Amino acid sequence: MAEFNIKILGCGSALPTVRHMATSQIVNLRDKLYMIDCGEGTQVQMRRMRIKFNKLNHIFISHLHGDHCFGLPGLISTLGMLGRTGDLFIHAPKNMEEYLQPVLRLFNKGLPFCVRLNQVDTSKHALIMEDRSMEVYSIPLNHRIPSCGFLFAEKQKEAHLLRDMIDFYQIPVKFLRQIKQGADYTTPDGEVISNKRLTRPAEPAKRYAYCSDTAYFPAIIPAISGVDLLYHEATFLEADKARAKETYHSTASQAAEIARQAKVGKLVIGHFSARYEDDNSLKKEAAPIFADTILAKEGMVLPV
Amino acid sequence: MAEFNIKILGCGSALPTVRHMATSQIVNLRDKLYMIDCGEGTQVQMRRMRIKFNKLNHIFISHLHGDHCFGLPGLISTLGMLGRTGDLFIHAPKNMEEYLQPVLRLFNKGLPFCVRLNQVDTSKHALIMEDRSMEVYSIPLNHRIPSCGFLFAEKQKEAHLLRDMIDFYQIPVKFLRQIKQGADYTTPDGEVISNKRLTRPAEPAKRYAYCSDTAYFPAIIPAISGVDLLYHEATFLEADKARAKETYHSTASQAAEIARQAKVGKLVIGHFSARYEDDNSLKKEAAPIFADTILAKEGMVLPV
Numbered sequence: 046m047a048e049f050n051i052k053i054l055g056c057g058s059a060l061p062t063v064r065h066m067a068t069s070q071i072v073n074l075r076d077k078l079y080m081i082d083c084g085e086g087t088q089v090q091m092r093r094m095r096i097k098f099n100k101l102n103h104i105f106i107s108h109l110h111g112d113h114c115f116g117l118p119g120l121i122s123t124l125g126m127l128g129r130t131g132d133l134f135i136h137a138p139k140n141m142e143e144y145l146q147p148v149l150r151l152f153n154k155g156l157p158f159c160v161r162l163n164q165v166d167t168s169k170h171a172l173i174m175e176d177r178s179m180e181v182y183s184i185p186l187n188h189r190i191p192s193c194g195f196l197f198a199e200k201q202k203e204a205h206l207l208r209d210m211i212d213f214y215q216i217p218v219k220f221l222r223q224i225k226q227g228a229d230y231t232t233p234d235g236e237v238i239s240n241k242r243l244t245r246p247a248e249p250a251k252r253y254a255y256c257s258d259t260a261y262f263p264a265i266i267p268a269i270s271g272v273d274l275l276y277h278e279a280t281f282l283e284a285d286k287a288r289a290k291e292t293y294h295s296t297a298s299q300a301a302e303i304a305r306q307a308k309v310g311k312l313v314i315g316h317f318s319a320r321y322e323d324d325n326s327l328k329k330e331a332a333p334i335f336a337d338t339i340l341a342k343e344g345m346v347l348p349v
Numbered sequence: 350m351a352e353f354n355i356k357i358l359g360c361g362s363a364l365p366t367v368r369h370m371a372t373s374q375i376v377n378l379r380d381k382l383y384m385i386d387c388g389e390g391t392q393v394q395m396r397r398m399r400i401k402f403n404k405l406n407h408i409f410i411s412h413l414h415g416d417h418c419f420g421l422p423g424l425i426s427t428l429g430m431l432g433r434t435g436d437l438f439i440h441a442p443k444n445m446e447e448y449l450q451p452v453l454r455l456f457n458k459g460l461p462f463c464v465r466l467n468q469v470d471t472s473k474h475a476l477i478m479e480d481r482s483m484e485v486y487s488i489p490l491n492h493r494i495p496s497c498g499f500l501f502a503e504k505q506k507e508a509h510l511l512r513d514m515i516d517f518y519q520i521p522v523k524f525l526r527q528i529k530q531g532a533d534y535t536t537p538d539g540e541v542i543s544n545k546r547l548t549r550p551a552e553p554a555k556r557y558a559y560c561s562d563t564a565y566f567p568a569i570i571p572a573i574s575g576v577d578l579l580y581h582e583a584t585f586l587e588a589d590k591a592r593a594k595e596t597y598h599s600t601a602s603q604a605a606e607i608a609r610q611a612k613v614g615k616l617v618i619g620h621f622s623a624r625y626e627d628d629n630s631l632k633k634e635a636a637p638i639f640a641d642t643i644l645a646k647e648g649m650v651l652p653v
Contacts, residue, residue: 118419148448
């Protein structure tokens, strides 16, 4: 499987069904795991998909509706029982502390790790987390309460060294780092060997954008323009457009229209309303507008 | 199915597995539903078992460990979305309010019904709820935090009228209620017709006891003596007895020993530790001590 992929743990909406679980996803970049949203049942889905609990360090919560965060207390308890010691970072809109503090106080006395809350300003498109390999940005959305999507932007990887050339010029180890980052090499005789002759370019860095929950909101397009993969909610069909507007959700057509305008690589739609027995009707509506549309499904693993 | 039965929604313990869900049960007495415990995922299990959300009015929580109550916020939200208006009663040890208030404030503004908390004193065996057909009593247990089991005692039903005899004596309708409750009938001529000739006795009232989580605790025996069905936790095998003691849980042998001493009708064991791949080992341990032992399983419906 691709080094950078998305695992769908749940893609239902608020009302429980036997077809879908509440929202949660894992962004996996070379076995480093980031979670987006954590609806009720997320930890069981992790078990089902054999996702390693100890590889998870960052959880991003889009908004404080129950179907996007009621799995957090159970997951935190489980991480404690599994003996986790490293900090767990939760990036979420304000009020997360008001929600989690009573739970931690009542249920997690003596938790062997720290839960660190990072309050996200959902009104700004801004960098909210950065590590060696990934940058994560907030994307303001238009929902009933403060909500944001997330853009996961892989950092440009270093170039690959051409081992034969390194050996040929007998380049000392101490120069290799700089060369991977683009430097030329000057031999002891003063000959300059251009970087291009010493390296092969890295694969292009990829980007994934998650936008749920939101009404049709073209203001997000600049932030997600050209991403390799876009997850956009498609709670309703066009036939229920009035209901979509009223509840600040999108239709499948609207999700596809966003994907088309943003010129993304692929679109995956989810957050399906419990009212539709067959999700294919949603795909049928989106595909004429944006051909490369995939229906999210629990257990699915999508390369970015 | 029997008029009085138990539906097992979840019978696992704290760590998530793909074999079991967190603890929850429905006590069903003639389509009136009472819930015991509400672990994460309970509402989805209700959907799976086609249990009607609107028939549920009382929830009994044994103790405030997450695997027994982290499903409450989602269930309450769902009841709200389904348009419930009648009060929902939650009977639980103290601290439930501290847990639920922030959730209700943050996630359930404008909930169309009232959540009424009834604080249960887990140190007393006492009547905690009574309606026309059922009495529910607390049963003090011995766990790491204040915990109690619950005894569901069906009220004695009224006798059945023998229609032929009622017709024969031309007994006016206004006397029928008293006759069902045991009264004799005196004819206008002064002849006394004994109640026995006018009625057939009702089926005997039945009782169900739920005891989870608890260490081996024979002090519960008087409260559960002779119940038709006992659910007793059996988290561990005897081989892990030390761990059972340390965590205030029971072994399968201990659960069976309680059932034997209390002379119950049937025993159903549950709350299985995630460490056992095959629950049958627990049944094998219990059966020699108490033959009528059943392994709980998600989806199971047990007549009381």
